[in-house]
Amino acid sequence: xxxxxxxxxxxxxxxxxxxxxxxxxxxxxxxxxxxDGVHSIAAGMDTEVDIDIQGHGGYYVGGMNKHANITVHGNxxxxxxxxxxxxxxxxxxxxxxxxxASGHGGTLIIEGDTSLRCGISMKGIDIVVGGSIGNFSxxxxxxxxxxxxxxxxxxLGDSMYEAVFYVRGNIKSLGADAQIEPMTxxxxxxxxxxxxxxxxxHDPKEFKRVAGAKKLYNWNADANQxx
Amino acid sequence: xxxxxxxxxxxxxxxxxxxYVHRASATGLYEIRGMGAKRQLPSFxxxxxxxxxxxxxxxxxxxxxCTTTTVLGTRFAKxxxxxxxxxxxxxxxxxxxxxxxxxALGRAATEMGTSTTTGDGGMTPEERQSSKTLVYQCLPSRxxxxxDDLRKADAIxxxxxxGAKPGGGGMLLGQKVTKRVAGMRTLPVGVDQRSACRxxxxxxxxxxAIKVAxxxxxxxxxxxxxxxxxxTRTFNDVKLAVHxxxxxxxxxxxxxxxxxxxxxxxxxxxxxxLAALRQAVDALEDMNMRGKVQLIVSGGIxxxxxxxxxxxxxxxxxxxxxxxxxxxxxxxxxxVQNGQxxxxxxxxxALGTAPGxxxxxxxxxxxxxxxxxxxxxxxxxxxxxxAKRLKNYLKTLNMELTTVARxxxxxxxxxxxxxxxxxxxxxxxxxAKIPLAGTNWIPGVSPF
Amino acid sequence: MCGIVGLLVKNQKMRAxxxxxxxxxxxxxxxxxxxxxxxxxxxxxxxxxxxxxSLYAADEDFNWQKLGHDFTNHLGTPARIEQKANHAVLxxxxxxxxxxxxxxxxxxxxxxLSVGQLMDIYKDTGTPAEVAERYSFQNLxxxxxxxxxxxxxxSAVTPAHAHPFTxxxxxxxxxNGSLSxxxxxxxxxxxxxxxxxxxxxxxxxxRFLEWRMREGDDLRTALNKGFDELDGxxxxxMGTKDQLALVRDPFACKPAIVAEHDDYVAIASEYRSLAHLxxxxxxxxxxxxxxxxxxxxx
Numbered sequence: 001x002x003x004x005x006x007x008x009x010x011x012x013x014x015x016x017x018x019x020x021x022x023x024x025x026x027x028x029x030x031x032x033x034x035x036d037g038v039h040s041i042a043a044g045m046d047t048e049v050d051i052d053i054q055g056h057g058g059y060y061v062g063g064m065n066k067h068a069n070i071t072v073h074g075n076x077x078x079x080x081x082x083x084x085x086x087x088x089x090x091x092x093x094x095x096x097x098x099x100x101a102s103g104h105g106g107t108l109i110i111e112g113d114t115s116l117r118c119g120i121s122m123k124g125i126d127i128v129v130g131g132s133i134g135n136f137s138x139x140x141x142x143x144x145x146x147x148x149x150x151x152x153x154x155x156l157g158d159s160m161y162e163a164v165f166y167v168r169g170n171i172k173s174l175g176a177d178a179q180i181e182p183m184t185x186x187x188x189x190x191x192x193x194x195x196x197x198x199x200x201x202h203d204p205k206e207f208k209r210v211a212g213a214k215k216l217y218n219w220n221a222d223a224n225q226x227x
Numbered sequence: 228x229x230x231x232x233x234x235x236x237x238x239x240x241x242x243x244x245x246x247y248v249h250r251a252s253a254t255g256l257y258e259i260r261g262m263g264a265k266r267q268l269p270s271f272x273x274x275x276x277x278x279x280x281x282x283x284x285x286x287x288x289x290x291x292x293c294t295t296t297t298v299l300g301t302r303f304a305k306x307x308x309x310x311x312x313x314x315x316x317x318x319x320x321x322x323x324x325x326x327x328x329x330x331a332l333g334r335a336a337t338e339m340g341t342s343t344t345t346g347d348g349g350m351t352p353e354e355r356q357s358s359k360t361l362v363y364q365c366l367p368s369r370x371x372x373x374x375d376d377l378r379k380a381d382a383i384x385x386x387x388x389x390g391a392k393p394g395g396g397g398m399l400l401g402q403k404v405t406k407r408v409a410g411m412r413t414l415p416v417g418v419d420q421r422s423a424c425r426x427x428x429x430x431x432x433x434x435x436a437i438k439v440a441x442x443x444x445x446x447x448x449x450x451x452x453x454x455x456x457x458x459t460r461t462f463n464d465v466k467l468a469v470h471x472x473x474x475x476x477x478x479x480x481x482x483x484x485x486x487x488x489x490x491x492x493x494x495x496x497x498x499x500x501l502a503a504l505r506q507a508v509d510a511l512e513d514m515n516m517r518g519k520v521q522l523i524v525s526g527g528i529x530x531x532x533x534x535x536x537x538x539x540x541x542x543x544x545x546x547x548x549x550x551x552x553x554x555x556x557x558x559x560x561x562x563v564q565n566g567q568x569x570x571x572x573x574x575x576x577a578l579g580t581a582p583g584x585x586x587x588x589x590x591x592x593x594x595x596x597x598x599x600x601x602x603x604x605x606x607x608x609x610x611x612x613x614a615k616r617l618k619n620y621l622k623t624l625n626m627e628l629t630t631v632a633r634x635x636x637x638x639x640x641x642x643x644x645x646x647x648x649x650x651x652x653x654x655x656x657x658x659a660k661i662p663l664a665g666t667n668w669i670p671g672v673s674p675f
Numbered sequence: 676m677c678g679i680v681g682l683l684v685k686n687q688k689m690r691a692x693x694x695x696x697x698x699x700x701x702x703x704x705x706x707x708x709x710x711x712x713x714x715x716x717x718x719x720x721x722x723x724x725x726x727x728x729s730l731y732a733a734d735e736d737f738n739w740q741k742l743g744h745d746f747t748n749h750l751g752t753p754a755r756i757e758q759k760a761n762h763a764v765l766x767x768x769x770x771x772x773x774x775x776x777x778x779x780x781x782x783x784x785x786x787x788l789s790v791g792q793l794m795d796i797y798k799d800t801g802t803p804a805e806v807a808e809r810y811s812f813q814n815l816x817x818x819x820x821x822x823x824x825x826x827x828x829x830s831a832v833t834p835a836h837a838h839p840f841t842x843x844x845x846x847x848x849x850x851n852g853s854l855s856x857x858x859x860x861x862x863x864x865x866x867x868x869x870x871x872x873x874x875x876x877x878x879x880x881x882r883f884l885e886w887r888m889r890e891g892d893d894l895r896t897a898l899n900k901g902f903d904e905l906d907g908x909x910x911x912x913m914g915t916k917d918q919l920a921l922v923r924d925p926f927a928c929k930p931a932i933v934a935e936h937d938d939y940v941a942i943a944s945e946y947r948s949l950a951h952l953x954x955x956x957x958x959x960x961x962x963x964x965x966x967x968x969x970x971x972x973x
């Protein structure tokens with residue numbers, strides 16, 4: 001297996017290799033050693049390949065990912081898999097703020113907890129969190145699904161659009177326009193499928209559904225009232 | 228004898244204010260509208276040029292060379308942008324504008340050798356195909372933002388704020404969120420779209436530096452990265468944008484336009500372009516970054532004289548939004564269809580306005596088909612007609628710019644300098660730090 | 676905006692190497708704060724009656740020997756002076772108020788950076804590596820320290836504007852973020868007779884908290900009042916004679932990460948400042964929660 005050591009090359013050299021040389025090489029799997037909290041590791045991937053990052057990453061690990069399957073054997077900083085389009089990013093440890101921010105597609109799996117603003121502005125990505133998520137998560141979430149096996153912090157789903165969240169634990173508070181809704185069979189199936197994808201063993205029956213009440217969709221609907 | 232009726236309007240509670248209080252009381256909502264600040268502000272109009280005469284010699288108009296070539300993004304990017312003229316088209320979204328308008332902008336800009344810019348909501352194929360040089364905006368909402376378009380772009384503009392609404396997010400009211408607009412932004416059709424005021428994945432200049440580096444990594448350090456700020460604490464903001472690694476800084480003054488924002492933002496937040504430009508140049512000078520990091524200024528640039536004054540004050544280029552829309556026919560009493568001028572005043576009246584006064588971009592019912600997504604109204608702007616008009620406009624600005632530059636004895640428009648300018652008002656002299664005409668006096672800086 | 680680092684060494688044997696352990700932490704935060712850097716180190720206490728005064732002279736050729744002579748002549752008692760580049764630590768048994776007045780009268784150009792029995796402060800403009808080199812940070816010894824790298828947002832780049840800020844004795848604070856109401860806090864405190872040395876927003880937070888604690892609040896109560904009064908974004912790291920304390924604002928817009936190990940507790944804005952620490956892979960790594968006060972005792 002190809003190994004790239006960030007003690008020996010810069011992240012810029014690493015990414016140039018991943019973007020420009022890797023696609024022609026037929027490499028199916030590679031590992032990145034000594035990440036040591038460096039930023040933008042494997043950002044802008046556009047190739048189907050399995051990447052194992054052996055250690056902790058900094059900001060924007062797998063940022064804007066397409067096609068690649070990235071596993072971080074450690075924690076990550078802000079904005080892991082931000083704006084992801086497809087592929088998978090799996091974090092074995094915990095993820096800092098804004099995990100999966102603005103993600104359009106693919107799957108982000110975080111085995112530990114995530115910090116604040118997980119899934120902010122998400123646009124179709126699926127996020128599965130083994131632990132708990134921090135405050136203001138799912139702010140303005142537009143589309144996609146988020147499964148939270150632990151608890152959710154304050155203001156979950158504030159101003160959310162069409163995304164759907166499934167929470168197993170406690171929700172500290174819901175944000176403006178977010179509401180708890182009854183689970184349907186389709187919801188149970190969706191949770192089961194996402195848990196399977198992540199490899200987490202929970203009973204879908206334990207999850208609650210959170211979605212937007214859509215009261216903010218046309219906030220000037222009351223306009224032109226005369227008193 | 229009949230008594231003469233004398234009515235006295237209150238200066239504070241004038242008719243405008245009375246209307247405001249009545250409207251607020253009736254609706255319980257703030258007003259949202261398009262375009263930029265309408266109030267009187269110190270501006271480029273308050274500056275004039277000192278041309279060559281006996282002490283300096285002017286160049287012959289039309290005959291002697293006057294270069295307008297403008298290169299942007301020379302600091303870190305492997306592929307800087309070279310423009311034929313220092314006048315660019317500001318970021319305006321597909322959504323605020325129709326696809327046909329975006330096409331017209333691209334065509335005209337390409338013919339003039341300059342750039343256009345996407346807006347909130349992503350890049351349309353029309354504008355990519357028609358624009359030789361296209362700047363791709365990365366906004367807080369990230370609507371329609373994706374790596375494929377990022378790689379197709381010629382430069383990336385990370386937008387922190389906008390002159391019409393620094394500190395606020397974008398807006399697109401439901402009537403403009405059509406199926407295509409909604410699809411590009413991953414939103415339901417017809418909802419009022421509110422954009423975030425901060426980026427989702429960074430806050431503050433230290434984290435911005437990391438974000439800029441990520442965008443460079445994703446695009447292999449090839450494309451220039453602009454950072455755009457709405458004019459408020461411009462001196463500090465420009466310094467921080469330099470720290471964060473910008474190739475180009477865009478400063479948008481409070482006269483800058485918008486497709487839809489709260490009026491309170493438009494008229495009461497931010498500082499005039501004149502003041503912001505001077506602060507931006509001071510910041511770059513202070514850091515010895517003039518010429519290394521390029522500066523684009525926008526916000527109420529209308530004429531070739533404005534462009535020349537902006538360049539003299541230290542901008543490398545300008546960006547124009549509202550002027551560009553006006554050139555396409557915004558606020559015109561008619562639109563062109565198959566070569567015929569068709570009167571649109573009734574449509575303005577239906578919106579409660581008139582040609583010359585319209586700021587109703589937020590309604591999506593633009594009578595001349597510029598700021599609309601309506602299938603019928605958008606036909607009122609023919610891309611080729613729009614492109615022709617905009618090309619004429621940009622050409623006029625550029626001719627005026629070179630005329631001024633030649634008169635000041637410059638064979639390159641970028642050789643205009645602030646010592647070529649004097650101010651007509653105290654306010655402009657103080658804000659721009661340019662002496663009052665006929666004196667050496669810059670208030671707070673030098674004696675009379 | 677900034678990078679912050681904190682290190683508390685639990686293992687007695689490692690305390691002689693606290694400077695060496697910290698140095699890569701501070702340098703790791705260079706991109707977050709390239710303008711200036713600073714450090715507060717809590718070392719062995721001076722004898723009970725004594726106080727240490729950390730002083731900064733803008734002039735590199737400042738005559739510290741003359742200051743020592745003048746001190747003895749004017750105040751009738753000698754002071755111990757240890758100089759490092761532009762800094763010196765003056766030790767005396769005289770009351771802090773006496774020393775302050777004397778310094779202001781005879782050496783108004785000097786900056787008094789801190790007063791205490793354990794704490795020395797060093798801060799200056801330049802990259803973290805330059806500042807560390809100038810003041811031999813790698814040789815520092817002690818139980819805990821608080822460090823900072825600064826990217827100036829609104830106020831000037833000068834040694835006085837660098838962090839840490841102090842108020843009172845053996846107490847310091849560094850800050851990552853930006854307050855949105857520092858000027859009204861400052862005006863309110865000025866009415867309490869509190870004076871300021873810079874226009875830095877961090878100094879407003881620092882003097883606010885110190886004022887609350889002087890009024891009898893404990894740190895937790897003072898911080899709770901801080902949540903009501905201080906607006907904007909902040910992550911605050913504080914050092915006292917026997918503890919480190921960390922708190923993030925409710926929005927937690929600035930990053931922070933903690934590594935707790937049997938031998939040490941290390942705090943930094945980002946993991947890249949912790950990656951080199953010995954056996955860090957066996958440390959408990961976590962992100963502090965917003966609005967929660969974390970305290971580690973020496």
